[in-house]
Amino acid sequence: MTISGVRVEPGSFRDPANRVFHRDGDVLRGLNEQxxxxxxxxxxTAFFRALLAAGKVCGTEQVGSLPDLPWATVLRHERIPFVSHPYEWSFGMLRDAARLHLEVLAEAVAAGFTLKDGSAYNVQWRGVEPVFIDVGSFAPAREGEPWAGYRQFCQTLLYPLLLQAHLGVDFQPWLRARVDGIGAEQLRPLFRGLRRLRPGVLTHLHLHGAMQRRHAAATTTDVREQLRAAGYSRDLALATVRGLTRLVDRLDRPPPDSHWEDYQRTCGYSPEDRAAKEHFVADALTSGPRPALVLDLGANDGRYARLAARHADQVVAVEQDPAVVDRLYRRLRADRDRRILPLVMDLADPSPGGGWRGAERAPFAARAGADVVLALALAHHLAIGRNVPLPEVVDCLVGLVRPGGRIVVEFVHPRDPMAGRLLANKPAGLFPDYRPEVFARLLAQRCRIERRLDLPTGTRTLYLGVVGG
Known part of the structure; x- marks a missing residue:
């Protein structure tokens, strides 16, 4: 689409009946006649209005046809604060996304509708509250027709949950590897022998795969006619959805212990250091317009994300360790906090673009553009722990701030105990430029430093910078 002022959402092309696009700050969906x-x-329908009222489906209103757009009608959706991808979620997040998807599907089936898709990408988040966003996926159900999104649901939601719940294997790298999710043929070899008997495996992995092979040559019409002849009905479809819901509810993997979970106690801050740091960060958050979006990079247990949430509309808390993110998510979920979104991501290997032409799923850097970035006790992990050149570390961090936005960055000096542990595992002399004066000069070249503070112990320095606009 080349209409002036319209930016088409790259990930919405798979259903030709509707397309998501952006115009004048609005998130719109164009629908064809059908x-x-x-x-x-x-x-x-009453069920759809109830889902909207409960916030389980994204806010949607019909704006009618627009004369310069080639659609029969156009919908306007609420804007999600930060778009994330399923491979950036923790186990608990993926399970709650699956629960919501099945809840929405169950309500639809009971009312004579269905969902054309079953993708994890159809769920996004308001803080830790999942929300179903693919309004174009609803369609009237046809008698005898199975749920078209079942395979997609298995590959992007159920199979990753089985992998982690039953085997203790983090699903994130598997989902990141393929935009269509984990194929049954990939997972079956891991569930042989007695593992076949674990909840959900025999029915949804092995028998599902056998049925796919059996009907590989059959058309959708053939399968629909066979199911109708066998008495497949709305009640049976609803029973299937309820069975999947019970299975998902049974799957759990409490996050294991992680040394990052106790980082606040073991990182070497004195009480004076901690108080000074928190005061500096709070001051930085309130030194300009109220931030719409704050990124807390290397969030650990979410201490500073919670502080930021007092002064911002939305906070995205990024942490590498899936166990730490899952613990944070569960705590935030219990608190019903809708302003903090925790995500799993290695900042030395952040989420790239994926899918068709590498643009169907946007990379992390393209989704950032924060009003405030908190990079606290992070630079030394990238520069020393991951051997990223210091100028590139600074470029990366400043590049996540929108023009006119602020960055709060903490430099950990080489003589600090935490930096010393990292340096002890590296060849001597490998990082000659890792010095506070070099860091300060690099940061000053990329933003205007408005304030700096040496913490009382003298081995860490905080900077507040403003990125030129």
Whole structure:
């Protein structure tokens, strides 16, 4: 689409009946004639209105047809604060996304509708509250037709949960590797022998795979006719969804212990250091306009993300360790906090672009553009721990701030005990430029330093910088 002022969402091309695009700050969805008819039927149902009122489906209103756009009708959606990808979620987040997807599907099936898709990408987050965003996926159900999104649900939601719940294997690298999720053929070799008997494995992995092979040559029409002849009904479809829901509820993997979980106690801050640091960060957060989005990079247990949430609309707390993120998520979920979104990400290997042409799923840097970036006790892990040149560390951190935004960065001096532990595992003399004066000069070249503070112990320095706009 080349219409002036319209930016098409690269990840919305798979269903030709509707397309998401952006215009004048609005998130819009164009519907063709059939999709528009389906939406009118959907909008008149009590179940859909209830899902909207409960916030389980993203806010949606019909704005009618627009004369310069080639769609029968156009919907306007609420804007999600920060778009994330399933491989950036913790186990608890993925499980709650699966629960929401099945809840929405169950309500739809009971009312004579279905979902055309089953993708984890159809769920996003308001803080730690999941929200279903693919309104274009609803369609009237046809008698005898199985849920078209079942395979997609298995590959992007159920199979990753089985992998981690039953085997203790983090699912994030598997989901990041393929935009379509984990194929049954990839997972089956890991669930042989007695592992076949673990909850959900025999039915949804082995028997599902056997049925796919059996009907590989059959068309959708053939399968629909066979199911109708066998008595497949809405009640059976609803029973299947409820069975999947019970299975997902049973799957759990409490996060294991992690040394990062106790970082606040073991990182070497004195009480005076901690108080000075918290005062500096709070001051930085309130020294300009209220931030719409704060990135807390290397968030650990979320101490500073919570501080930032007092002064910002939304906070994205990024942490490398999935166990730490899952513990934080569960605590935030219990508190019903809708302003902090925890994500799993290695900042030395952040989420790249993925899918078709590498643009279907946007890279982390393209989704950032924060009003404030907190990079506290992070630079030494990248520069020493991961051998990233110091100028590139500074470039990366400043590059995540929108023009006019602020960055709070902490430099850990080489003589600090935490930096010393990292340096002890490296050849002597490998980082001659890792010095406070070099860091200060690099940062000053990329932003205007408004304030700096040496913490009382003298081995850490905090900077507040403003990025030129």
């Amino acid at each position: 999709a528009a008819s389906d939406y009118r039927a959907l909008a008149g």
